[in-house]
Amino acid sequence: MVVSREPRTTTYTPREARIISCKQLTSDTYLYTIKNVFNKKILPGQFVEISVLGVGEAPISVCNYDEETIDLLIRSVGNVTSHLVKLKPKQKMLVRGPYGNGYPLDDLKKQNLVIIGGGTGVAPPRSVIEYVLENKKDYAKTSIFLGFRSPKDVLFKEDIVEWKKSLNTYVTVDKGDKTWKEDVGVITTLLDKYKIPSKAKFILCGPPIMIKFAVQKILEKKYLEQDIYVSFERNMKCGVEKCGHCMIHGNYVCTDGPVFKWDKAKKFQE
Amino acid sequence: MGKLLKKEDLTRFLYKLRQRGDLIAPVKTNTTRFEKINDIKKISLEDIPQFSPKKFFVPQKETILKYDDNKISHKKIMGEKIIFGIRLCDINALHRMDKVFIEGDNPDTYYKKRRENTILIGYNCEKPLKTCFCESMNLEPVYDLFFYNMGNYYYIEVGSEKGSKLVSRLKDYEYDPVQIRCEKKLNKKLLLRHHQKNVWSKLTKDCVSCGKCNTMCPSCYCFTIRDENDETLRRGERVKEWDSCQYKDFTQVAGGFVFRETRKDRLRHRIYHKLLYFRQKYQKDMCVGCGRCITYCPSKIDFVEAINKLR
Ligand code: SF4
Ligand code: SF4
Ligand code: FES
Numbered sequence: 001m002v003v004s005r006e007p008r009t010t011t012y013t014p015r016e017a018r019i020i021s022c023k024q025l026t027s028d029t030y031l032y033t034i035k036n037v038f039n040k041k042i043l044p045g046q047f048v049e050i051s052v053l054g055v056g057e058a059p060i061s062v063c064n065y066d067e068e069t070i071d072l073l074i075r076s077v078g079n080v081t082s083h084l085v086k087l088k089p090k091q092k093m094l095v096r097g098p099y100g101n102g103y104p105l106d107d108l109k110k111q112n113l114v115i116i117g118g119g120t121g122v123a124p125p126r127s128v129i130e131y132v133l134e135n136k137k138d139y140a141k142t143s144i145f146l147g148f149r150s151p152k153d154v155l156f157k158e159d160i161v162e163w164k165k166s167l168n169t170y171v172t173v174d175k176g177d178k179t180w181k182e183d184v185g186v187i188t189t190l191l192d193k194y195k196i197p198s199k200a201k202f203i204l205c206g207p208p209i210m211i212k213f214a215v216q217k218i219l220e221k222k223y224l225e226q227d228i229y230v231s232f233e234r235n236m237k238c239g240v241e242k243c244g245h246c247m248i249h250g251n252y253v254c255t256d257g258p259v260f261k262w263d264k265a266k267k268f269q270e
Numbered sequence: 271m272g273k274l275l276k277k278e279d280l281t282r283f284l285y286k287l288r289q290r291g292d293l294i295a296p297v298k299t300n301t302t303r304f305e306k307i308n309d310i311k312k313i314s315l316e317d318i319p320q321f322s323p324k325k326f327f328v329p330q331k332e333t334i335l336k337y338d339d340n341k342i343s344h345k346k347i348m349g350e351k352i353i354f355g356i357r358l359c360d361i362n363a364l365h366r367m368d369k370v371f372i373e374g375d376n377p378d379t380y381y382k383k384r385r386e387n388t389i390l391i392g393y394n395c396e397k398p399l400k401t402c403f404c405e406s407m408n409l410e411p412v413y414d415l416f417f418y419n420m421g422n423y424y425y426i427e428v429g430s431e432k433g434s435k436l437v438s439r440l441k442d443y444e445y446d447p448v449q450i451r452c453e454k455k456l457n458k459k460l461l462l463r464h465h466q467k468n469v470w471s472k473l474t475k476d477c478v479s480c481g482k483c484n485t486m487c488p489s490c491y492c493f494t495i496r497d498e499n500d501e502t503l504r505r506g507e508r509v510k511e512w513d514s515c516q517y518k519d520f521t522q523v524a525g526g527f528v529f530r531e532t533r534k535d536r537l538r539h540r541i542y543h544k545l546l547y548f549r550q551k552y553q554k555d556m557c558v559g560c561g562r563c564i565t566y567c568p569s570k571i572d573f574v575e576a577i578n579k580l581r
Contacts, residue, residue, distance in 0.1 A: 007347060009379075011376050012335070053342075053508075058524060077524045078525070242370055242493075245494070245520060247543065247547065250551065
């Protein structure tokens with residue numbers, strides 16, 4: 001007879017992480033810094049499942065990390081996230097992960113990087129940008145192009161000021177206002193306006209429509225499909241290639257992705 | 271080399287087995303389905319079960335954790351199970367689900383234990399149904415024991431170490447069983463490179479997205495995770511529950527966007543997952559050819575026929 005016992009933890013059990021700080025960035029988006037409670041190494045581009053007991057779980061991408069802390073950008077759009085943004089410093093957040101492949105930092109070494117982010121899609125590449133800033137000698141030139149709907153939707157304003165000091169950083173909004181001094185228009189216009197190195201690796205994250213047009217533009221400029229990395233958003237329930245929700249064309253976004261090279265991703269069909 | 275068991279000794283054989291844990295076998299009422307057996311005489315091996323025993327491994331709804339305020343606890347891991355009378359298709363369906371739930375970096379705690387604590391004793395199909403096409407699906411002998419009906423005897427094929435221990439006292443016997451022949455065949459090769467063909471629109475014309483094909487399928491395992499509170503709203507359970515790729519919200523993300531918007535996309539995804547995607551990852555088909563999704567579809571959608579017509 002097998003003795004029945006209670007497991008201490010299971011595949012889907014979250015850990016408690018203390019909230020260190022919380023900053024409101026826009027009307028509905030917050031930047032949380034929580035304690036890094038994982039014993040696995042995190043990679044830029046990975047995500048975690050965060051939960052509120054009694055409400056549920058949501059996948060959130062890691063937008064920066066070190067040994068002690070993890071940054072998470074939480075936009076109050078769904079059931080879970082609207083509960084999450086009510087949490088205050090010193091309270092606990094429940095997390096499991098980190099999941100996903102993340103960006104292949106080794107492939108990107110010594111390369112010129114072009115980072116393109118739209119809206120909350122700026123969050124995953126933020127950890128790459130911070131990584132590059134910390135390991136500058138490993139990377140060649142890095143340019144950053146960010147797009148938001150309007151000046152009041154601009155995320156990571158303080159970071160952008162820092163990035164501008166050492167990286168070519170450009171920000172555009174779809175619709176400007178009197179205070180807005182930077183570019184106006186969709187992100188693809190920036191790719192025409194500003195010079196990009198003739199050899200570069202591209203990191204893209206944002207709404208599907210932005211991805212589509214940005215990729216088109218990049219390919220028009222004769223860059224290679226295998227030099228474009230795109231991060232995918234999907235319904236992700238388990239994060240560990242079991243629940244089936246995130247599958248696209250036989251690929252698990254939660255483990256094979258969320259980052260895919262375009263030469264592969266372009267073949268994805270629903 | 272196998273073993274021989276007198277039919278009249280079956281009850282005794284199962285009685286002894288049941289001392290190890292729960293005995294689960296087909297019972298015939300208005301349908302034939304697997305149930306926990308209290309009275310061994312109720313077991314019915316006659317018909318091919320309408321329902322596979324998948325719910326004993328991936329329950330329709332399963333607690334993955336309990337919470338009381340912020341205190342998390344888990345339910346216990348259960349003891350041994352003996353599944354008796356399971357057909358070869360359903361055995362293979364479990365084996366293929368094992369790939370998902372046991373292999374890889376993050377095995378599913380409960381599923382893995384359940385499978386480790388299980389003895390699978392199969393029963394041979396003598397006559398396939400009209401909708402069966404298992405012959406096309408490369409089924410393998412992945413059982414502990416497998417029973418063949420031989421008049422007054424059962425011939426028992428031994429498939430594992432675990433199985434061999436259970437029948438060590440029985441008489442040795444040599445027998446070469448005949449392979450099952452299905453009228454229905456699936457020509458899998460035709461499936462490749464037909465993503466955009468309008469055959470999918472035609473096939474899904476009558477689909478009502480009811481998800482019955484998923485429910486009835488022995489190897490459909492996709493699930494959702496959600497929280498269920500009790501009336502105090504402080505206590506509750508996080509559950510893992512069957513989900514259907516045929517439901518529109520299956521691919522919906524926060525904010526509302528749905529990736530597989532049309533029925534055509536969803537049904538094709540199911541068939542591709544069964545016959546292409548799963549194979550790319552695990553070198554086996556997820557479909558085992560039981561035909562249940564065809565039999566129980568309210569619109570009688572037959573993907574096998576549709577694939578066979580591809581050119
Ligand atoms: S059982 Fe038939 S009608 Fe229901 S979802 Fe499946 S294919 Fe569609
Ligand atoms: S025939 Fe249908 S129900 Fe049976 S295993 Fe294949 S897909 Fe599942
Ligand atoms: S999120 Fe469950 S399979 Fe990817």
